[in-house]
Amino acid sequence: MIDNNSILQKLDGLVSRFEEVSTLITDPSVIADQQRFVKLTREYKDLGDIMDARKRYIACLNSIAEAKDILANENDPEMREMAREELSVNEELQPKIEEEIKIALVPKDPEDAKNVEMEIRAGTGGDEACLFAGDLFAMYKKFCEAKGWNLSITSVSEGAVGGFKEIDFAVSGDGVYGILKYESGVHRVQRVPVTESNGRMQTSAATVAVLPEADKFEVNINEGEIKWDTFRSSGAGGQNVNKVESGVRLRYMWKNPNTGETEEILIECTETRDQPKNKERALARLRTFIYDKEHQKYIDDIASRRKTLVSTGDRSAKIRTYNFPQGRVTDHRIGYTTHDLQGFLGGDIQDMIDALTVAENAERMKEAEL
Template sequence: MADNNKILEKLDGLEARFEEVSTLITDPSVIADQQRYVKLTKEYKDLSEIMKARKKYVDCLNAIKEAKDILVNESDAEMKDMAREELSENEEKLPKLEEDIKIALVPKDPEDAKNVQMEIRAGTGGDEACLFAGDLFNMYKRFCESKGWTVSVTDVSEGAVGGFKEIDFAVSGNDVYGTLKYESGVHRVQRVPVTESNGRMQTSAATVAVLPEAEKFEVHINEGDIKWDTFRSSGAGGQNVNKVSSGVRLRYPWKNPNTGEVEEILIECTETRDQPKNKERALSRLYTYIYDHEHQKYVDDISNRRKSLVSTGDRSAKIRTYNFPQGRVTDHRIGYTTHDLQGFLNGNIQPMIDALTVAENAEKLKEAEL
């Protein structure tokens, strides 16, 4: 029961905070402060989930206590049978409720709810690495579509025989970063490349980076300092391409927090035929670029504090191998293997993400001493 008390103590402390936040989000001065209001509504949502779990947990504990009282004090046989059934049912439910609450009590990473910018770069392996980068992009695209998320390509450099030397794309939806953050790192493929005439197996690699998208109020940019150029997009599209300057280029002077020197950031966007849309996307990429660089220290601190093998965000760590001869995919961080390589490449990556989430939650629980 001591463990129960420890959990209840934490829940009781949060109940007072829940009442406070419930009042604050109706305060006009808080609503007027967008940054504070967004933070508090997010906290309210998280706390209301915990409060629902608390109610179920307390109801379960009370039902167990009541059933035990009946078994001790009641002489009616029928009442005792009902109490035994009630006791057995609730004692079975209790560990699962405790586990759910422990996970809910672990502080959530505020980044988890964000949209992401993803980058896939072909690594060692020449043309075959480019083809593999293409396979990874298609895998993520299918996975995102299955979740109802939106994928928009922001920049692309195609490989000589197909695939991509590099591809950047944005993903928007619910809890995107919290789901895809485990994908950062080096992905290796072992297979006989279509480019290999002798039928020899080759190991190639591609790097995946998953960056939480910056929100405007987190990064301070003086938009008056941005220099904009427009140019004509090249490529297919007939006469429109020659007449309309839809491509945009922005230059922005930025003080690098690591070196203290002012650098010029250059971003081009030719994604759509609509110049205002290209401007909007280029600006979004500028915010994300600065956010990524200025927050790298914060990410490193979190990473060191967490010492998580699962989602350090380290882009140089070899995290996964896709072995074609054996039809398997192995995640080296948790030793998880699936033998459905084709299904995995078709976007069925949720079971692996679930296993990574469970592993990270176990680490967090150990740290929180719950």
């Protein structure tokens, strides 16, 4: 059991900050500064959750103290029985609230609340890798639908026999990055491909990248320097799709602050038949791309400090194997295995994500000495 006083001291120290933030978010000058306002609003929500836990924790400790007092000083059998029940319930509740508080006190990743841009690319394995990339996309699509999140495809390059060489898509909803960030890395599949006539098992791979979507005020882009082209989209959509130049392509020269080199960024978007909407999506992807590059140093710093952290964002790390002959999925970062391969590919991935979240929280608590 943790020392109650040390937990209460940590919580009491946050009361004045909660009151300060409560006042600040109603200040017109703070509301006018969008970047600061968004940051403080997130802090207010996080602190509000901690204050709620503090209230429940104090009530729990008080109930334990009162029950013990009754048992020590009261002779009425009925009162003593009620006190024993009260004590039992609250002694069981106490460690649960303490664990909740410990997790809440761990510094949160400010990116966790954001929407994401995801990329799935076929790796080694030719046509079979493209088919596997298609399986992974279907898995995430079903998972997002179950969560009530919105998924929209931004660009796609199909494989010769099905699946995708590459597919980029955006996911928006509540706390998306904090949940999907664990999916970044190399996913391997071991199975007999439908493209294999001799029935031999093959190992193929696809790479998944999960990028937090950048807010407008986080990235400085000189929109006047963007070169825009329009073109006719191809694909499903009837006659209109080939007659209207709804597809957009942007070119932007950007100086990488990490290397000092200037590079050209090229982004295409054919997501909708509406050209202005496609321009908006292309700009959002440009912001996210630059944000990701500029924050790579930050990610590398975290990765070097926390060698075993499950969500470093390292896209070259082999994180998971999908073994069809044995019907299992194994996550190599935490040694977690499920034998429900079909259910997993059907979008039932929450248990795996929960296990990864617990592992990361345990490391963060260790680091924060909680």
